[in-house]
Amino acid sequence: MIKSDNITWHASQVTKQQRQTLLNHKSAVLWFTGLSGSGKSTVANAVERALYEQQVTSYVLDGDNMRFGLNKNLGFSAADRTENIRRIGEVAKLFVDAGTITLTAFISPYRADRDQVRALLDADEFIEVFVDTPLAVCEQRDVKQLYAKARRGEITGFTGIDAPYEAPEKPEITLDTSAQPLEASVAQVMTYLREHGIVPAVTADEE
Numbered sequence: 120m121i122k123s124d125n126i127t128w129h130a131s132q133v134t135k136q137q138r139q140t141l142l143n144h145k146s147a148v149l150w151f152t153g154l155s156g157s158g159k160s161t162v163a164n165a166v167e168r169a170l171y172e173q174q175v176t177s178y179v180l181d182g183d184n185m186r187f188g189l190n191k192n193l194g195f196s197a198a199d200r201t202e203n204i205r206r207i208g209e210v211a212k213l214f215v216d217a218g219t220i221t222l223t224a225f226i227s228p229y230r231a232d233r234d235q236v237r238a239l240l241d242a243d244e245f246i247e248v249f250v251d252t253p254l255a256v257c258e259q260r261d262v263k264q265l266y267a268k269a270r271r272g273e274i275t276g277f278t279g280i281d282a283p284y285e286a287p288e289k290p291e292i293t294l295d296t297s298a299q300p301l302e303a304s305v306a307q308v309m310t311y312l313r314e315h316g317i318v319p320a321v322t323a324d325e326e
């Protein structure tokens with residue numbers, strides 16, 4: 120719901136299509152979702168690098184980083200997570216309008232929240248990437264020692280331990296970083312983008 124009265128939407132004089140033509144690729148959101156430690160950031164950042172090397176404009180919106188700025192007033196209650204994802208979705212939509220391939224790396228544990236973001240975008244612009252790494256592997260990695268804290272009861276409401284994670288039902292891409300090396304995940308995402316005409320095919324010279 121919009122709180123203010125007397126506001127008017129201003130259309131831009133340059134369209135998304137024109138920006139995409141200028142950049143020579145389409146724009147879309149690669150929405151990485153999965154447990155803490157599943158590999159969302161690692162894969163998203165590696166894909167960003169691969170895109171850069173193909174001269175494709177991209178940008179990673181990362182969970183922890185957004186919580187230092189735009190979302191610094193939000194915690195990890197269900198309502199705050201929903202608001203977190205709503206704001207990121209709106210930001211991602213702006214980036215897509217600007218012509219950028221946008222990679223987001225948030226747990227985004229609630230299916231309804233992810234579907235709300237999907238609904239903000241055109242049908243082919245939201246690419247859900249389920250990083251389906253088993254909890255046991257994420258917990259064993261425990262990159263930030265947060266699972267250990269959650270098991271000791273020092274953190275409550277930790278996703279996968281005592282807060283829910285609702286897996287995507289029909290993700291466009293599924294990765295399991297416990298079963299495939301990073302390079303294979305990157306290749307899988309890049310192949311999807313090429314096959315769907317979002318980024319140009321690699322020419323023989325570039326291979």
Ligand SMILES: Nc1ncnc2c1ncn2[C@@H]1O[C@H](COP(=O)(O)OS(=O)(=O)O)[C@@H](OP(=O)(O)O)[C@H]1O
Nearest residue numbers: 154155156182195200203225226227228276277278
């Ligand atoms: N209670 C709880 N549950 C889950 N995660 C927690 C929690 N508290 C802190 N952290 C750290 O915050 C990162 C997840 O933030 P997100 O913005 O991606 O979460 S969410 O999408 O709003 O659920 C997550 O980072 P990632 O490991 O990058 O996923 C954790 O490091």
Ligand SMILES: Nc1ncnc2c1ncn2[C@@H]1O[C@H](COP(=O)(O)OP(=O)(O)O)[C@@H](O)[C@H]1O
Nearest residue numbers: 154155156157158159160161262296299300301
């Ligand atoms: N095959 C792999 N693909 C991606 N990450 C891997 C892989 N094997 C081990 N890892 C490690 O798993 C961890 C994943 O952490 P991170 O990317 O921060 O996850 P998330 O963003 O989902 O919390 C990193 O320390 C990364 O080096």
